[in-house]
Amino acid sequence: MERKKELKQLYKETPIEAGVYQITNTKNQKIFVASTRNLKTLNGVKFMLKNGGHMNSQLQEDAKQFGADIFEFEILEVLKKKETGFFDEKKELEKLEEKWINELQPFGERGYNA
Numbered sequence: 623m624e625r626k627k628e629l630k631q632l633y634k635e636t637p638i639e640a641g642v643y644q645i646t647n648t649k650n651q652k653i654f655v656a657s658t659r660n661l662k663t664l665n666g667v668k669f670m671l672k673n674g675g676h677m678n679s680q681l682q683e684d685a686k687q688f689g690a691d692i693f694e695f696e697i698l699e700v701l702k703k704k705e706t707g708f709f710d711e712k713k714e715l716e717k718l719e720e721k722w723i724n725e726l727q728p729f730g731e732r733g734y735n736a
Contacts, residue, residue: 638662640701640715642722645671645734646694647684654681654734655698655726657719659711664695681734698722 639661645654658664667676672690676682685693699722701715728735 633662636662640703640711642698642701642715642719644696644698644722644726644728645681646696647681647688648692648694649688650684652684652731652733653726653728654678655719655723655728657715659715661697661700664697668693668695678734684734 638659640657640659641661642655642657643661643664645656645667647653658667668690670676671682671685671693674682674686676685699718701711701718703709703711723735726733
């Protein structure tokens with residue numbers, strides 16, 4: 623029981639990081655690139671995929687067809703926050719996601735992004 627409390631406290635103390643991640647279908651190598659303001663929520667994305675609630679219909683359809691366990695999740699880049707002055711996290715995260723989408727081109731036969 624003590625270990626459970628320690629893990630819970632450690633989770634709470636872990637800083638919230640924003641970033642860009644990739645989901646790879648290991649059957650057909652198609653990828654989905656997205657960003658989140660809290661990378662801790664990737665477990666929630668996995669849960670949605672397993673339970674039919676992911677917002678990307680093509681990705682969800684492949685999860686239904688092949689099973690959600692064939693997908694691999696990878697953090698591509700963590701957003702580096704500016705220490706001083708104004709920092710628009712949402713805008714900077716959008717730029718970071720755009721950079722990765724332009725680099726990886728996850729469209730059509732290569733991916734799930736529109």
